[in-house]
Amino acid sequence: MHRVEILVLDDVVPFDMAAPLQTFDWTRLPDGRRPYRVRLCAESPEVRAEGFGLRIDRGLEALENADTIIVPGRSQEAGPPSERVLAALRRAAAAGTRIASVCVGAFVLAEAGLLDGLGATTHWFAAGELARRHPRVRVRPDVLYVDNGQILTSAGAAAALDMCLHMIRRDLGSAVAAHAARMCVVPLEREGGQAQFIVHERPPVPRGSALEPLLEWIEENLAGEITLGDMAERAGMSERTFSRRFREQTGTTPLQWLLRARVRRAQYLLENSDHSIERIARQAGFGSPTAFRERFRRVAGTTPHAYRAAFHARPGAAAAHS
Structure with missing residues (x-):
């Protein structure tokens, strides 16, 4: 039987803990047997959760015999994990144990040094901080989960279901994973590379950077044509020097930043206006509805129509829900 230990730290987010519990608990082999044994462990027997407390009977020593360790997310007010926790995770990793995180649980793995040099994801809201x-x-802020083989990370609690189903499929095959997905009432086919529904924030730039006025100018002129030459000229540099310094300060290229700025503008308009797709394409500077749909899907991972259906603010919706 495969032993799954969920490492519960103070200020744990209950939803993040529930996703792997539910997924592995629902898994059955064709003969009805349970292939996974899921248990909780913690550094101390009393653990704070959001709104209530938990009593955990198993300590960090349980990690020594685990086949898989899952670290759920914690609240923003949570302090750093203790050195005992980090050391236990490092020992488990050195022993070859599979280790996964849910949402901002990625910060715990990063503190332990387990993500150094690896691709990783977390909730889009926390990706910049990570x-x-x-x-x-x-950091890959635009995917559901990242599988590095031994170390895995997932975005939010819903993405953790996708990651757990992926691990089950890797362990036991598609048929068993598909049955677990049906029991959890979720689709099996969402792959890790599918984009999160994210509102893209500006890549951070150093405070006082010479790029700040340029980025503001770009945001104000998104509806017009903006070329690499236009940006370099406004920054007073050659295109080559400008591209190099831009990447150094933002972690991306000028044209990729421009594309994401246009997608951000389009997301805002899709959420907060009833403008047609054609009009939004012009307002965000995509030139044509066809180019808008193709580039929006490439960045946001869904179509403009689907994004609007999911996030459009409808007057009176909150009152009707109440």
Whole structure:
């Protein structure tokens, strides 16, 4: 039987803990047997959760015999994990144990050094902070989960279901994973590379950077044509020098930044206006509806129509829900 230990730290987010519990608990082999044994462990027997407390009977020593360790997310007010926790995770990793994180649980793995040099994801809202705190981690904010073989990370609680089903499929095959997906009432076919529904924030730039006025100018002129030459000229540099300095300060290329700025503008308009797709394409500077649909899907991972259906703010919707 495959032993799954969920490492519960103080200020744990219950939803993040529930996703792997549910997925592995629902898994059955064709003969009805349970292939996974899922248990909780913690550094201390009393653990704070959002709104209530938990009593955990198993300590960190349980990690020594685990086949898989899952680290759920924690609240923003949670302090750093203790050195005992980090050391236990490092020992488990050195022993070859599979280790996965849910949402901002990626910060715990990063603190332990387990994500250095690897691709990783977390909830899009925290991706910039993860990249700032841990520059050796290749943060991928626009995917559901990242599988590095032994180390896995997932975006939010829903993405954790996708990651757990992926691990089950890897362990036991597609038929068993498909049955677990049906029991959890989720689709099996969402792949890790599918984009999160994210509102893209500006890549961070150093405070006082010479790029700040340029980025503001770009945001104000998105509806018009903006070329690399236009940006370099406004910055007073050659295109080559400008491209190099832009990447150094933002972590992306000028044209990729421009594309994401246009997608951000389009997302805002899709959420907050009833403008047609054709009009939004012009307002965000995509030139044509066809180019808009193709580039929006490439960045946001869905179509403009689907994004609007999911996030459009409808007057009176909140009152009707209440």
